[in-house]
Amino acid sequence: MGAYSAFGLLREAIRGPRAWQPLWERRAPEAAYDVVIVGGGGHGLATAYHLARHFGLRRVAVLERTLIGYGNVGRNTTIVRSNYLLPENQHFYEDALRRWRSLGRELNYNIMFSPRGVLDLATSDDQLAACARRGNAMRLAGIDAELLDRAAVGRFARALDCGAVRQFPIHGGLLQRRGGTVRHDAVAWGYARAAARLGVHIIEQCEVLGVVRVAGRIAGVETSRGTIAAERVGIAVAGGTAELARRLGIALPLETHLLQAGVTEPVKPMLDRVLIYMFPHGGEVYVSQSDRGGLVFGGMLDGYPSMTQRGEITRVRDVAAALTSLLPQVKQLRLLRHWAGMNDMTMDGSPIIDRIGGDELYLNGGWCYGGFKATPASGYAFAELIARGRASELIRAFRLSRFASGHLLDESGAGPFPSRQ
Amino acid sequence: MLISCPFCGEREVAEFEFRCTLEERGATAAERLYFRLADPRRSLEHWQHVRGCRMWLELHRDLRTGRVLRTASVPVPPADGTGS
Structure with missing residues (x-):
């Protein structure tokens, strides 16, 4: 799979449309990975891309229940902006907006x-x-x-x-x-292609049914295509978070x-x-x-x-x-x-990016209806969290423990009513 | 979705307004406030028949099929002032 260029466009135009290669290889899962990302949406693919590109993790797999681009990454209204009131949200979404500007060049894919x-x-x-x-x-x-x-x-x-x-x-x-729009499908395809070029395995039609624990520690995932061993598991399943969390026995402050x-x-x-x-x-x-x-x-x-x-x-x-x-x-x-x-609506309208229970289990969810514009910032920050085991300053406010400690991030001031966030 | 009001019979969901889900468990205030749904597939909810008899209702719903499992009237409207 070569890089896209003006010269390549000319060459393939002469050779005919059959010359174009698939953006990523269809493959069956291997027995073991360093990191398994559950969910092949924008956030999951971006996380896998950054794990491979910036954090040196090469044995990474993305497991998608259906097909790439079939979930919320292909169902949103493509708007990107950072016009928030609370400082924690401002810095995070501004980081995303800055990344959107250069993402097309970084991925070698036109995200429009x-x-x-x-x-x-x-x-x-x-x-x-x-x-x-x-x-x-x-x-x-x-x-x-x-x-x-x-x-x-x-x-x-x-x-x-x-x-x-x-x-x-x-x-x-x-x-x-500086706000505007981005072609949403191109974001999914661009990240998937860029991640695959770095050796990430993208496995479609592979549903995660649960996690495998050995002596109380995360050892892999149970899937519809067999057990896959993994040292670390990252969850980024958008509207499916409540249901997957239930299967894993994690209580989350959100409604679908x-x-x-x-x-x-x-x-x-x-x-x-x-x-x-x-x-x-x-x-x-x-x-x-x-x-x-x-x-x-x-x-x-x-x-x-x-x-x-x-x-x-x-x-x-x-x-x-x-x-x-x-x-x-x-x-x-x-x-x-x-x-x-389907939207994971949290009780304060802000997302959750955190390590769960000190284990090698990481959660990225609760995006309410603002997940698309966050994709590039979320992907980098989540990859950093998984690689280092510690959250960066940018996402510290999105920790799960804020609901117990009272440090809520209620942008709209609506109180614990997800339907009004 | 159709909701069966104990006073008016089966009516379109557009006649009703959803208020919130209700806690089903929880030892601490945080659990009762924020971790309300013990099972994300089913929920217990407060609704009001605002474009009908205006009575308050408690609904049990299956969230995977969208169907109402059980409806009951609530004698007193929720007192926290957040009703519409």
């Missing part, structure tokens, strides 16, 4: 990073004040933030008619210019909730920004236009726990109503697809 600007719209003076507070906190942390009035919103987002009559009029907004997203039929370029529109009584829509032309959008959680991956039609209707209120010109577009993803 598009820093088109993420604009949070305010629909009341209260909300604008909250935007100003968050923007000030961001600037104190050295992160770019601009508070826009209504006229400036209109100049920045040309697709938006700010003066239009709508139930919740636009008062202004908070802009992060559904989040839906949708995409319209493709149209010519009409929206060149990421817009987030929130209004009272739980209404929300966030939308951007993909390179193919479809408007990709999502809203709030379905509102109650579920592990079904089947969303409620009422939520689709709510989100579509919010979208057509924001951009009335899309009313005539048809919905091409909509889908639901």
